[in-house]
Amino acid sequence: MKIGAIRFEKKQTVSLSRKVLNPVIFILLGFVLSSVFIMANGFQPIPVFGKMITYSLLNTRGLIGSINAALPLMFCGLSVAIAFKMNLNNIGAEGQFAMGAIFGGAFALYGPALPAPLSGIVMFFLCAIGGGLWALIAAALKAYWNVNETIVTLMLNYIALLFLDYLCYGPWMAPKQTTAMTVTIPQDMYLPLIGGTSSGIFLAIIIAVLLYLFLKYTTGGYQISVIKNSLRTAEYAGIPVKKYILIVLALSGALAGVAGFVQVTGIVHRVQAQLPGGSGYTGIVIAYLSQCNPLVILLVSVLLGALQNSSAVVQIMGVPSQIVTMIQGTLMISVIAGEFFNRYRIVYYKADPESKRAEQKNNHSEQKGGAVQ
Amino acid sequence: MEKTALLEMKGITKKFGTVLANDHIDLQLYPGEIHALLGENGSGKSTLMNILLGIYKPNSGEMLYKGEKGQIKTPKHAAALGIGMVHQHFALIPTLTVAENIFLSLDHCSFILDQQKMENKIREYSEQFSLEVDPGAKVWQLSVGEQQRVEIMKLLCRNCEILVLDEPTAVLTPQEAGEMFKTLRKMAEHGKSIIFISHKMNEVMEHADRITVLKNGRVTDRMLASDADIDRMAKAVVGERDIEKITIRSKGKTGELLIDAKDLRVLNDKGLVALHDISFQLKAGEIFAIAGVAGSGQRELAEALAGLRKITSGRILMKGNEITKTNIRGRVSKGISFIPEDRLKMGLIPGMNMKENTVLKEFRGKAYSRGGILLSKAIRALTEKHVSDHDIKHGGLDLPVSLMSGGNQQKLLIAREINGNPELIIAAYPVRGLDIGATAAIHRTLLEQRNRGACVLLISEELDEIFELSDRVAVLCGGKLMGIRNTSETDYEEIGRLMSGESA
């Protein structure tokens, strides 16, 4: 502490104004930082940002695009959040997303033809089962052999994504196509559009509300919370911890699988390589920013969806796509940083005379007493 | 004392929401004295010490340290000033050695650990203050008493002039406590000042120089230890109302056989045999005490009965039915309840609120959930009932229990475990951390439970408590059952002998 020191301290409480103001300040900061990239490439930052915002949030078409882009993010965010409610790090939403799409896609493309609403429902459950089973591998390893679920879910991503690649480049590839994608699924399985917005949004809202109620008011949610807070006390109370690891991770995987459902039936209408496109990882960011609150996840997803959606507009202006990615990254980091400073404060210690004197005294007596460093 | 005070706290006031934890407290500390802080549960002792350590900021009041005014802003600041604290829950890293742990705690720890220098320093202090610490030992191998010595050593190595100890003897055996006080006295003789919190009046009278008593956040009495007597202190702690004398000693009818344990063999956490084929029988309507020095297998016995530890061989019958393999939930529903020793690690959920802690064992019951939905009104009512039955002080039912005072946490845990008329109550050190009023109340509760027809398995290190409460006493030593006696037909001496491993 000789020259003063900086430290982070966890805050006890956060006032509402800080909660709102902090992200705003940091987003502005993010804009300032990304201006540097934009100007370095010879563009005017203000018009670029102006277009980004108007075309992703302020006009109807842009907003619809943003919500559609947000759909898979919502489910991935919910997926990561529910696992984290029990201190399980599921960073495998990406792979579970892919497995969900594969299971559902197999049915839609090669399964028996069923009448319209039924086929969609079957596909929904198959996507959930695909994602859920994929997560269950990590869950079983965790529950019975205490293998770290963080690593297993991450590794399973590679397998799932490569398997998806294999299918789309190989057996499932549409004839006379050069890109790695299947043929489109039957039209009666498309999620209906409501004024341009995919009706998947209602699914997301319903599931988020159900999750919220489940966590808050049911014995299941209570037990999850006990396990998260104190594993030993949970065992002491006879809560079946292993069973909950299996259930919660499977549920988490199922939610990511449903992201595959909305993406396939609502947006792209086919299965293609790289379908998740990083949504599983963005889900981690969303869960963090929303503090795992399912309802907040919906809103945060729309914001991040808007960020993704805005890239197209900016590219039209001639800004190279790499720069757009850099802008997105910068804004995202700023938002995360803002959230961090909502939870922690910087403490600066001056080397005030009091402690300096004590320090000197300490050093002095240490020299007398045989000195430890 | 003519000397000038080393530390003066004046008019310290601290509010937590609506709770006035400290209400204009004055405290003086002189160089070279041992100062005891006594007081009711929730009276603000820990809060006051946390203010001294810079962990909390007082709402008002001032502090003079070495005659200079100033506020202590953070624990680091306190450390730089030479003020250090041993918390009730130690902060050691189990996989590192003692020397490494101490090294890490130093403020200006340089990048490279000079192992030799460090160990020499520790040995030197060890000798000087008769504080036995092996610098090379790994922390996980140490007993609670040894870990506490490491914590004290940390403060010595930081050249602390004021040492604060929050209920240091609660987890120590009487013998370890005696050793600790010897060390503290030596440190005082070297001019260091010591403040310790305790609920045990005998040790306070014997080892302190001065005593300050708190109640409801205020100082109710101050005295020299030489002027102190139990009545005066008790009155200051609990106020005018008399401490209930236990009168329901009279024993009811001998109940039926409740638990029949045969040849129990149980392993400890390290995989070594903790209980060597012990057999005993528990009857309904009795208090059966387990005596023994710490680590004789009490914890393993309690956990084996509660269903938290695997029984390697042997069997347990409850009312004639085998429950050896019945899981915890099954045993809870058969009426076995368990008050474990380390409530914050197991028993309570520190991060969750009082209601959520209250309903932990019963949330599945019809009264507290329907179709998987928690009935929050019923849960709140149950919590409020516990609060009023057991006089629990708290800052709100929605606050996490980690913010309650230690004694009040314990009361909540006990209230939960005796709720619902259990048949067997396993109580490990049930009055640890309780003030004398609360101790008497809990003792009365246990006797009431017995008279109702429950069996209480009381694990305790205090022979006074055992002789006062129990009908029979079993002695464990090194995992072996040394003998079972009727409490009325034995004496301290015989039990003491059995505890040290001499068979009768």
Ligand SMILES: Nc1ncnc2c1ncn2[C@@H]1O[C@H](COP(=O)(O)OP(=O)(O)OP(=O)(O)O)[C@@H](O)[C@H]1O
């Ligand atoms: N961080 C906190 N937030 C809210 N309330 C608190 C906090 N810390 C303490 N309290 C409240 O302040 C009161 C005094 O608590 P404190 O821990 O100082 O008591 P204590 O004298 O140490 O009691 P015990 O003997 O039981 O340990 C209690 O009612 C407690 O609920």
Ligand SMILES: [Mg+2]
């Ligand atoms: Mg306390």
